[in-house]
Amino acid sequence: MQLRTTGTRLATAVTVVLAVTALGAGTLATAPAALAATPAAVAAPADQADTVLPVYPEGTDLGGVGASGFLTYSFTEDSERKLLWTPYDGGARTPLDEPEGGGWTMGADDVVVLGDDNWSAQMRSITLRNMATPSAPGVDIDLGALQGNYVAVLSPTSVLAQLPNAVGQAELHVVTKDGATTTTRKISGLPADATDYFASRVHDGSVLVGYETGPEGARTGGRALVDVAAGTVTKTYASPESGYGFGGLDFSASHVTWFGYEAGTGDYVASVDRVTGEEKRTVLGAHGEWHFSLVGHWLVYGSPSTPLRAVSLTTGETRQLLDSGTDAWAAADGTAVARGARAADGKGLFRIELAEDGTPKVTKVADEAPLVDLKIEQVHVPDKVNLDQTGGKVTLGWTLSHREAFVDVTLTHMVTEKEYRTRVYAPAEGNRFTFTWDGALDGAEAPNGSYAVAAEAMLLDGTGEPVYQGWRMDVVRWLNPHDYTNNGSTDVLARDAAGALWRDDLWNRPVEGRVETAGRTRIGTGWGAYKQIEAVGDLAGNEAGDLVALDGAGVLWHYLGKGDGTFETRVKIGTGWGAYNKLTGGSDLDGDGRADLLATDTTGVLWFYKGTGDSAKPFATRARVGGGWGAYNHITAVGNVAGTGAGDLVARDASGVLWLYQGNGSGNFAARVQIGGGWGAFSQLVGAGDVDSDGRPDLIAYGTGGTYVYRSTGSVSTPFSRATTNLYAGEGTKFNHVA
Numbered sequence: 001m002q003l004r005t006t007g008t009r010l011a012t013a014v015t016v017v018l019a020v021t022a023l024g025a026g027t028l029a030t031a032p033a034a035l036a037a038t039p040a041a042v043a044a045p046a047d048q049a050d051t052v053l054p055v056y057p058e059g060t061d062l063g064g065v066g067a068s069g070f071l072t073y074s075f076t077e078d079s080e081r082k083l084l085w086t087p088y089d090g091g092a093r094t095p096l097d098e099p100e101g102g103g104w105t106m107g108a109d110d111v112v113v114l115g116d117d118n119w120s121a122q123m124r125s126i127t128l129r130n131m132a133t134p135s136a137p138g139v140d141i142d143l144g145a146l147q148g149n150y151v152a153v154l155s156p157t158s159v160l161a162q163l164p165n166a167v168g169q170a171e172l173h174v175v176t177k178d179g180a181t182t183t184t185r186k187i188s189g190l191p192a193d194a195t196d197y198f199a200s201r202v203h204d205g206s207v208l209v210g211y212e213t214g215p216e217g218a219r220t221g222g223r224a225l226v227d228v229a230a231g232t233v234t235k236t237y238a239s240p241e242s243g244y245g246f247g248g249l250d251f252s253a254s255h256v257t258w259f260g261y262e263a264g265t266g267d268y269v270a271s272v273d274r275v276t277g278e279e280k281r282t283v284l285g286a287h288g289e290w291h292f293s294l295v296g297h298w299l300v301y302g303s304p305s306t307p308l309r310a311v312s313l314t315t316g317e318t319r320q321l322l323d324s325g326t327d328a329w330a331a332a333d334g335t336a337v338a339r340g341a342r343a344a345d346g347k348g349l350f351r352i353e354l355a356e357d358g359t360p361k362v363t364k365v366a367d368e369a370p371l372v373d374l375k376i377e378q379v380h381v382p383d384k385v386n387l388d389q390t391g392g393k394v395t396l397g398w399t400l401s402h403r404e405a406f407v408d409v410t411l412t413h414m415v416t417e418k419e420y421r422t423r424v425y426a427p428a429e430g431n432r433f434t435f436t437w438d439g440a441l442d443g444a445e446a447p448n449g450s451y452a453v454a455a456e457a458m459l460l461d462g463t464g465e466p467v468y469q470g471w472r473m474d475v476v477r478w479l480n481p482h483d484y485t486n487n488g489s490t491d492v493l494a495r496d497a498a499g500a501l502w503r504d505d506l507w508n509r510p511v512e513g514r515v516e517t518a519g520r521t522r523i524g525t526g527w528g529a530y531k532q533i534e535a536v537g538d539l540a541g542n543e544a545g546d547l548v549a550l551d552g553a554g555v556l557w558h559y560l561g562k563g564d565g566t567f568e569t570r571v572k573i574g575t576g577w578g579a580y581n582k583l584t585g586g587s588d589l590d591g592d593g594r595a596d597l598l599a600t601d602t603t604g605v606l607w608f609y610k611g612t613g614d615s616a617k618p619f620a621t622r623a624r625v626g627g628g629w630g631a632y633n634h635i636t637a638v639g640n641v642a643g644t645g646a647g648d649l650v651a652r653d654a655s656g657v658l659w660l661y662q663g664n665g666s667g668n669f670a671a672r673v674q675i676g677g678g679w680g681a682f683s684q685l686v687g688a689g690d691v692d693s694d695g696r697p698d699l700i701a702y703g704t705g706g707t708y709v710y711r712s713t714g715s716v717s718t719p720f721s722r723a724t725t726n727l728y729a730g731e732g733t734k735f736n737h738v739a
Contacts, residue, residue: 052090053090053348053364053365053366053367054069054086054087054088054089054090054365054366054367055086055366055367055368055369055371056070056072056086056339056347056348056349056366056367056368056369057072057074057084057086057370057371057463058368058369058370058371059074059370060072060073060074060084061073061074061327062326062327062329062339062349063083063104063106064104064105064106064112064329065106065329065330065331065337065349066106066109066110066111066131066132066331066332067109067110067132067331067332067333068087068088068089068109068110068131068132069085069086069087069088069110069131070085070086070088070337070349070366071083071084071085071086071096071104071106071112071131072084072086073098076465080098081098082095082098082462083095083096083097083098083104083112084096084461084462084463085112085131085134086366086461087131088365088366092134092404092460092461093459093460093461093462093463094131094134094461094462095461095462096112096114096129097114098114099114099115099116099125099127101116101117101118102114102115102116102117102118102123103115103117103118103119103120103123105120105153106153107152107153107154107201107202107332108153108154108155108156108201108202108332109132109332109333110130110131110132111128111129111130111131111153111155111156112128112129112131113126113127113128113129113150113153113159114126114127114129114138115127115150120150121149121150121151121196121198122149122150123143123149123150124142124143124144124148124149124150125140125141125142125143125144126140126141126143126150126159127139127140127141128141128153128156128157128159128177130156136156139156139157139177140177141159141175141177141182142182143159143161143163143175145182146161146163146175146182146184147163147164148161148162148163148164148173148175149161149162151172151197151198151199151209152198152199152200152201152202152207152209153202154174154202154207154228155202157176157177157178158174158175158176158177159174159175160172160173160174160175160187160197160199160207160209161173161175161184162195162196162197163175163184169192169193169195170194170195170196170197171186171187171190172186172187172190172194172197172209172211172226173185173186173187174187174228174231185231186231187226187231187232187233188231188232188233189224189226189232189233190209190211190224190233191211191213191222193213193214194211194212194213194222195211195212195213196211196212197209197210197211198210198211198247198249199249200249200250200251200330201250201330201331201332202228202332203332203333203334204253204334205227205228205229206225206226206227206228206234206251207225207226207228208223208224208225208226208249208250208251208256209223209224209226209249210222210223210239210249210258211224220238220239220240221238221239221240222236222237222238222239223236223237223238223239223249223256223258224236224237225251225256235274237256237272239258239270247259248269248292250293250294250330251274251294252294252295252296252297252334253274253296253334254273254274254275254296254297254313254314255271255272255273255274255294255297255313256271256272256274257269257270257271257272257292257294257299257313258270259292260281261287265283266283266284266285266286266287267283267284267285267286267287267288267290268281268282268283268284269281269282269284269292269299269301271299271313273313273314280313282299282301282311282313284301284303285303285306288303289303289304290302290303291303291325291326291327291328292328293328293329293330293336293338293352294330294336295310295334295335295336295352295353295354295360296334296354296358297312297313297314298310298311298312298313298352298354298359298360299311299312299313300321300328300336300338300352300360301328302322302324302325302328302338302340303325304324304325304326306324306325307320307321307322307323307324307325308320308321308322308324308325308328308338308340309321310352310360319359319360321338321342321350321352321360321362322338322340322341322342322350322362323340323341323342323343324340324341325338325339325340325341326339326340327339327340328352331351334353335351335352335353336351336352336353337349337350337351337352337365338350338352339368341368342362345364346367346368347367347368348364348365348366348367348368349364349365349366349368350362350363350364350365351363351364351365371459371461371463371464372401372402372404372459372463372464373401373464374400374401374402374405374457374458374459374464374467375400375401375467376398376399376400376401376455376457376467376468376469377399377400377401377431378398378399378432379397379398379399379455379469379471380395380396380397380398380399380432380434381396381397381453381471381473382394382473383472383473383474384473384474384475384476385473385474385475385476386476386477386478387439387475387476387477387488387508388477388478388488388693388695391509392438392439392445392508392509392693393436393437393438393439394436394437394439394473394475395434395435395436395437396409396434396435396436396437396453396473397432397433397434397435398424398432398433398434398455398457398469399431399432399433400431400433400457401431402431402459403426403430403431404426404459404460404461405426405433405457405458405459405460406423406424406425406426406433406457406458406460407423407424407433407455407456407457407458408421408422408423408424408455408456408457408458409421409422409423409424409435409453409454409455409456410452410453410454410456411437411441411446411451411452411453411454411473412451412452412454413441413446413447413449413450413451414449414450414451414452415447415449415450416447416564418441418442418446418447419441420437420440420441420442420446422435422437433457439475439508443518443519444485444487444489444505444507444518444519445485445487445488445489445505445507445508445518446475446487447475447485447486447487447563447564448475448476448477448486448487448488449474449475449486450472450473450474450475451472451473451474451475452470452471452472453470453471453472453473454468454469454470454471455468455469455470455471456468457469478690478695479538479543480545480689480690481535481536481537481538481545481586481587481595481639481689481697482535482537482545482586482687482688482689483544483545483689484503484544484545484561484563484565484567485505485563485564485565486543486544486563486564487505487508488508488693489505489506489507489508489518490506490688490689490690490691490698491503491504491505491506491545491565492504492506492686492688492700492727492738492739493523493533493535493547493738493739494702494728494734494735494737494738494739495527495528495533495735495736495737495738496734496735496736497734497736498525498528499525499526499527499528499529500522500523500524500525500527501522501523501524501525501527501533502520502521502522502523502735503520503521503522503523503565504517504519504520504727504728505517505518505519505520505521505565506518506691506725506727508692508693509692509693510692510723513723513724514723514724514725514726515691515692515709515723515724515725515726515727516725516726517725517726517727521565523565523566523567527549529551529552530549530550530551530552530557531550531551531552532549532550532582532583532737533547533548533549533550533737533739534547534548534549534550534583534584534585534586534597534739535547535585535586535686535687535739536548536585536586536595536597536618537585537586537587537588537595538561538594538595539558539560539594539595539611539613539615539618540560540613540614540615540618541594541613542560542561542563543563544560544561544562544563545561545586546558546559546560546561546567546615546618547559547561547567547739548573548583548585548597549570550577550578550580550583552578553575553578554575554576554577554578554579555572555573555574555575555577556572556573556574556575556577557570557571557572557573558570558571558572558573558615558618560615571615571616573617573618573619577599579601579602580599580600580601580602580607581600581601581602582599582600582632582634582635583597583598583599584597584598584599584635584636584637584649584687585597585598585637586637586639586687586689587637587638587639587640587646587647587648587649587663587687587697588611588639588640588646588647589608589637589646589647589663589665589667590610590646590665590666590667591645591646591665592610592611594610594611594612594613595611596608596609596610596611596619596637596647596667597609597611597619598625598635598637598649599622600629600630600632600635602630603627603630604627604628604629604630604631605624605625605626605627605629606624606625606626606627606629606635607622607623607624607625608622608623608624608625608667608668609622609623610623610667623667625667625668625669626668629651631653631654632651632652632653632659633652633653633654634651634652634685635649635650635651635652636649636650636651636685636686636687636699637649637687638650638687638697638698638699638712639687639689639696639697640663640696640697641660641696641697641698641699641712641713641714641719641720642660642662642714642715642716642719643714643716644662644663644664644665644670645663645665646663646664646665646666647663648660648661648662648663648669649661649663649669650675650685650699651672652679652680652685655677655680656677656678656679656680656681657674657675657676657677657679658674658675658676658677658679659672659673659674659675660672660673660674660675660716660719662716673716673717675718675719675720679701681703681704681705682701682702682703682705683702683703683704684701684702684703684735684737684738685699685700685701685702686699686700686701686702686738686739687699688700688709691709691711692709692711692723694711694712696711696712696713696714697712698710698711698712698720699712699720700725700727700738702728702732702735702738703732704732704733705732706729706732707725707727707728707729707731707732708722708723708724708725709722709723709724709725709727710722710723711723
């Protein structure tokens with residue numbers, strides 16, 4: 001049995017066990033004669049010649065063996081341990097996370113114990129992972145709540161633990177976790193003053209435990225075989241010294257063994273014949289890195305500098321099993337697994353079991369070899385993508401050198417540092433790992449701009465080091481004059497009765513014909529000072545929507561959009577605007593690529609303010625469009641909805657009829673066309689830009705009877721088609737102004 005040894009407590013340790021003093025009773029075998037090897041290694045069966053064996057990762061250490069697989073560990077560049085479970089049947093490897101500052105041990109067939117201390121005897125918070133079914137959840141047991149310490153694992157749900165009784169004496173208990181319930185059961189037949197328990201693997205329903213007993217200053221050791229189901233001791237054995245960390249406990253149907261050390265003699269294995277009671281010491285050699293395991297009556301032993309041998313504890317016969325061996329671990333089925341090499345089939349893991357004639361049989365169960373060297377061979381990420389041309393989606397991909405892997409992808413917007421993360425697995429065929437990004441980020445349409453696209457590929461079994469690939473991708477969309485967050489989607493502004501201004505960000509594309517909101521953000525307060533707030537598109541050429549606001553004194557103010565949903569400090573455009581009772585903007589009315597403004601005065605004259613592109617003076621001197629516009633109680637610049645070369649206007653009269661005025665490209669309009677009646681049900685009509693990303697601007701209507709999106713059709717006679725939306729659902733009276 002091999003024991004991990006770490007920490008300052010183990011200063012006197014050999015690789016597999018802590019040193020102990022002389023055993024005392026028994027027969028001392030001399031090392032040179034009794035342990036001289038005779039050629040006896042058994043070759044692997046011929047029927048395994050074509051078997052594909054699992055790979056023992058080269059450069060790792062063996063951390064334990066089970067009935068169905070083995071555990072290895074290695075260290076990262078940051079000196080963190082990485083645990084890896086590999087099944088013998090060639091199934092997928094499973095990486096395990098070692099607790100920070102903690103450790104692990106194994107037992108009970110395939111159970112890995114992850115604990116909160118790197119010395120198992122000090123573990124109090126543990127998790128049992130049954131690697132026979134790696135996908136099964138771990139079982140957490142809090143021994144600290146019982147003031148106990150871990151001793152050994154018995155099953156996927158139970159352990160041996162040292163617990164204090166009512167008077168503070170140490171007792172050995174079976175602790176079982178069943179669902180949320182933890183129960184304990186005392187092992188009887190042990191000395192009342194026994195303490196410092198440690199144990200072997202459990203098999204055949206029994207476990208061999210070691211302990212310390214006796215008066216203070218004269219403590220001696222003890223060993224006891226325990227029937228776990230009965231909870232009683234079936235046999236005890238004397239040992240001069242014992243205690244935490246004394247390792248090498250093992251047993252078979254014929255013998256029990258443990259490790260010992262004696263000055264002048266070196267390391268040895270103490271054994272007791274369970275039938276005759278004969279005690280024996282088998283000398284391993286000078287104090288060093290010895291490992292050993294018990295297979296029937298054969299003691300399998302070796303060191304990194306010696307061949308792996310087996311000696312019969314009954315006859316003294318010795319056989320060489322491997323040319324070299326660095327580890328030997330006891331398995332729960334009474335066999336042993338050694339890491340080593342032999343000329344016939346190279347390096348790897350070898351199972352040692354009893355052949356039909358009772359001699360050791362050696363079978364290779366894993367090849368030691370380098371693991372797969374994963375590489376990202378090709379990157380399939382565009383340098384630039386226009387999401388309005390691709391339906392709001394973009395497919396990203398990476399060609400890897402192997403399929404048994406996954407790719408963790410992170411898209412980071414380089415201005416806001418917001419991230420989108422996903423994991424990509426192999427396709428049904430080939431090695432190109434792809435996923436389609438839907439253009440969403442942080443619960444809304446992703447902002448335009450540069451994205452860092454980072455890919456980290458890792459093998460499914462957790463072996464090897466991750467491989468990285470970085471890329472830059474620029475995301476763009478067509479300009480939307482009603483977009484304040486630079487993500488291409490329409491943002492609608494609304495002011496409540498308290499003067500607070502709110503922004504609702506819409507998704508760029510309807511879901512099953514319904515326009516959905518992505519979220520609402522409070523912009524600020526104090527907006528009740530304005531008679532009118534109007535979205536006017538990009539006045540300054542920075543590709544972000546702007547606002548103008550008219551106060552009660554007739555001063556018009558410009559709010560320059562910053563593209564992140566907020567606005568710069570307002571700038572005064574001019575005075576005398578109180579002569580106007582209606583403002584609308586955001587459309588390019590003269591075809592020069594800049595947003596313009598329209599205003600009607602109290603006499604019914606419509607005036608055209610050409611956009612200049614200058615944020616300090618955004619409008620040129622006004623030009624008269626014509627009179628008679630006092631017949632309308634609402635005018636809205638809606639952009640080019642009818643397919644002409646310039647922006648259009650809709651106007652509602654007092655009877656609720658809506659009229660379309662097609663722009664002629666010179667700041668004026670063609671003869672009006674009646675759209676239809678019933679529009680008096682709405683208190684606000686908003687030219688909302690391209691809501692559904694079909695390339696045409698749309699209209700939003702708000703009122704007590706509900707809010708609707710009127711999608712542009714491109715037809716003059718029927719320019720709009722109504723669609724439902726959850727925007728302002730149930731809030732038809734909450735807002736007094738929508739822009």
